[in-house]
Structures are given as structure tokens and as C-alpha cells.
Amino acid sequence: MCYSAQIEADYDKFVREWGAVISLKCFVELFWEKRKDGGWSKIPKAMREAFRKPAGEDGFELAKLVAEGDREQADKYQAELDAQQKRLAKAEAVLAGPKPTKKAAEDQRIATNKVKSARRNLDDLTRKELVDKDSRIYPGVWAPVMIEKDGQRIVVPMRYQCRLPGWTEAIERKYPGTYNARRDKLEESWGKLFGHRHGIMIVNRFYENVSRHKMEGRELVPGEKEENVVLEFDPRPPQEMLVACLWNMSPGADHGTDLFSFAAITDEPPPEVLAAGHDRCIVPIKPEHVDAWLSPDPNNLEALYAIIDDRARPYYAHKEAA
Template sequence: MCYSAEIKADYKLFVRIYGAVISIKRFTELFWEKREDGGWTKIPKAMRDAFRQPESEQGFELAKLVAEADREQGVAYQAELDAQAERLGKAEQVLAGPRPTRKAADDQRIATNKIKAARRSLDDLLRREPETKDSRIYPGNYAPVMIVKDGQRVVVPMRYQCRLPGWNEKTERQYPGTYNARRDNLEKTWGKLFGHRHGIMIVTRFYENVSRHKMEGRELAPGEKEENVVLEFDPQPPQDMLVACLWNLSPGGDHGTDLFSFAAITDEPPPEVIAAGHDRCIVPIKPEYLDAWLNPDPDDLAGLYRIFDDRARPYYEHRLAA
């Protein structure tokens, strides 16, 4: 499973290297929707920041939208800071008095943690120097995905968790793992998309949940509880990986705006990923197969599998994620 990935959100790269156009209309629709429904933080900071320097009239409107929504988010973080500071002050007064209570102790602990979280969020929002975490996505977040529409490569923002054809919001809650599409299940669960709706997400590294004892290449000790760790996998040499994806369009979505969503295809991992304790891996395709992948022939699924078999095969170094 590709539980998290660091994406490329440099739209000029899609245009310059891959000849794609940016769906400004769809980005604008998404940004408006997430501003209104409270999901602004589902859009990675790197995606938002990429539009701060507009190059067209449409881009100017989008840059204005990003600035306004970020400002509103900042106001919300500051309100949280103020509310929790007041909560903390009241709790500390009670704890310093003659009758400290368990509730005051809980309030002190919770308020302290929430103040730290809100301060981190506000600092990140206001920061202009980019950091790697700005480009990191998780299931439910949005990422730029390159597809082909009417013969033209187009970059569309899509949710990283695919809503399969015929599903609604209630259905997908029963199957939360649809951010990954297993190769051995492509013609079953994913049969309406495989061979029909293909995309590419550009990834620089990915992250996986792994059991510590598996990472260390040993069995659990008697009485030892299983412990989860997050590993960061970096391709060597460092490179932009063209990760094979499947996508879908759900007209109307949940809020009246069309929902574009996608999943990354995964396959059996290379030896170094197995040795690190994980049993799946994303599928980066070679640049020479980009057109064949983005313009699939549903009558030649064997040809698509050959693209997987002749995939790019960097060596994945791993380390504990920060």
C-alpha cells in the first residue's frame, strides 16, 4: 500500500517536460469547494503555493482565491489558539488553587497539546520557504494527476482515494483502501477503469507503514507487542517517478462539484522493499511508455501488463520517516 507520497506540484514541469495543459477551471472549482466545505487543508501547501504567481487572468483569480482562503484558515487557527489559551489559563488557575480537579488537569493537558498543534499549523501556513512536507499527500488529500482528454495531456487535481464507478460517499466509506489498486485485482474490482481511465502522478519518494520487527528482520519476542513505524523510501539515483494510476469521475460528487479521484497501482515489491518489511510497491513506468499508458487500448490488456513488467526499477533506500 502506498500510504503516503511526496508529489511534484510544479505545474510548469508538467507543461515544459510533458506538454500538458493545466485545467485551471477544475483547480478553481476544487479550491472554491474546499474553501467552502472546510476541507482547505486537504489541498497540500505545495499545490496552493504553486498558484501564487499567476501568468494569466484565470491564474490571477486563482491566486486571489488561494490568498483569501489561506487568510481565512489563518484566522481559524488564531481563533483556536485564543480559545485554547483561555482554556489553559482557567485550568491552571484551578490547579493552583486549594481544590485542583481531574478535569482541570485534563484541560491543561489537552489545551497545551492543541496550542502546539495550532501554532505549528499557523506557522506552516504563513511560511514561504518550501519544505518537503508541503508536497506530502495522504489518502483523502488532493494531488495533480496527468491524463489525456481529447488527445491533449491535461493536469487535473484529484483526490487520492478513488471512488469507483457506481459508488457514492456511503459506499466508499465501507472500502477505505481504494487509494491503491493491486495489480492482481485490476481486471476485477478495477475492471471499469483499467484499460480505460489511466493517469500519472509524479512522485519523488513514498512512505509506508511497517511493523518494527519486520523492518528489523526478526520475529516478535515473547510478550512483545507489534509496533508500527513509518519508513521513507527514496529512489536511487534521486528521480521523478511516473507512477501509474487509475482515475474516475463522479458527476456532482458530494457537494455538486464533479469529483475526480484516483488510485496508485501497486505490485510485488523489489527485494530491498521486502527486506524493509513491506509487501507492496508503487509502479513507476518508463517515459517511453507514457503515451501508451495514458491512451490505453482496452482490447490489449496484455500490452499494459508488459508496461508494468518493463517498469523503471530504481533502488529504494529506506529510513525511518521524520
């Protein structure tokens, strides 16, 4: 499963290198909705920063939304920081007094952690320079996905967790793993999208959860508990990977706004990923297959499988993620 990935959020690159246009309307709608429903942090910082400098009337509206959304989010983090600092001061006063309590000790521990978290979030929000984590996505987070409509490539913001056709939010909660579409299930679980709605997410690296003993190529020793490790996989040579995706649009969704969502296709891993302890891998397609992938023929699924099989095959170097 591709549990996390570092995306390409440079929209000029989509336009310059792939001839795509940016669906500003979809970005405006998303930014408005995430401001209202408290989901602003689900939009990666790199995605927001790309619209910081306005271009055209819609661009000015987006830049305004980014500035306002960041300011509102900063106010929330500051309020949390102030509240936890008060909680910490109260707990420390009790602990320094004649009758320290277990509750005060627990409040001190919790407040200390929450103060650090609030400060870190506030610093990340206000930081000017971008770092790698600003473009990293997880299930439930939004990313730019390139699709094709009426012969035109379009970049649309989509949630990394696909809501399948006919699903409601309640059904979706029962199946939280729909951010990945297994190759061997494309005609079964994903049959309404495979051959119909294809997209591409541009990724620089990806991350996976693995068991430490599997990463080290050994069995658990008696009494040893299984330990999770997050590995970072980098293609060699370094490159932008055109990850094959399936997407859906749920009209109206839950709040009256159309929900665009997607999943990355995964397949059996190359030897180096398997040796690192993971049994799935994303599918980066070759540039010469982009047109055929984005405009699929539902009556010729074999041609689509052929694109998946004739994928780009970089070597994936790995290390423990920071």
C-alpha cells in the same frame, strides 16, 4: 499500500517536460469547493503555492482564491489557538489554587497539546519557504494527476482515494482502501477503469507503515507488542517517478461539483522494500511508455500489463521518517 507520497507540484514542469496543459477550470472549482466545505487543508501547501503568482485571467482568480483560502484558514487556526490558550489559563489557575482537580489537570494536558498543534499549523500556513512536507499527500488529500483527453495531456487535481464508477459517498466509506489498486485485481475490482482511465502522478519518494520487528527482520519476542514504524523510501539515484494510476470522475458527486479521484497501482515489492518489512510497492513506468499508458486500448490489456512489468526499477533506500 502506498500510504503517503511526496508529489511533484511544479506545474511549469508538467508543461515544459511533458507537454501538458493545466486544467485551470478544475483547479478553480476545487479551490472554491474546499473553501466552502472546510477542506482547505486537504490541498497540499505546495499545490496552492504554485498558483500564488498569477498568469492570465484564470490565474488571477486562482491567486485570489489561494490568498483568501489561506487567510480564512489562518483565522480558524488563530481562533482555535485563542480558545485553547484560555482553556489552558483557566486550568492552570485551578491547579494553582487550594483545590486542584483531575479535570483541571486533564484540561491542562489537552489544551497544551492543542495550543502546540494550532501554533504549528499556523506557522506552517504562513511560512514562505516550502519544505518537503508541503508536497506530501495522504489518502483523502488532493494531488495533480496527468491524464490524456482528445490527444492532449492535461493536469487535473484529483483526490488520492478513488471513488469507483457507480459508487456513492456512503459506499465509499465502507471501502476506505481504494487509494491503491492491486495489480492482481486490475481486471476484477478495477475493471471499469483499467484499460480506460489511466493517469500518472509524479512522485519523488513514498512512505509506508511497517511493523518494527519486520523492519528489523525478526519475530516478535514473547510479551512484545507490535509497534508501527513509518519508513521513507527514496529512489537511488534520486529521480522523479512516473507512478501508474487509475482515475475516475463522478459527475456532480456530493456537492454538485464533479469529483476527480484516483488510485496508485501497486505490485509485489522489490527485494529491498520486502526486506524493510513491506509487501507492496508503487509502479513507476518508463518515460517511453507514457503515451501508451495515457491512451490505453481496452482490447489489448496484455500491452498494458507489459508496461507495468517493464517498469523503472530504481533501488529504494529507506530510513525512518522524521
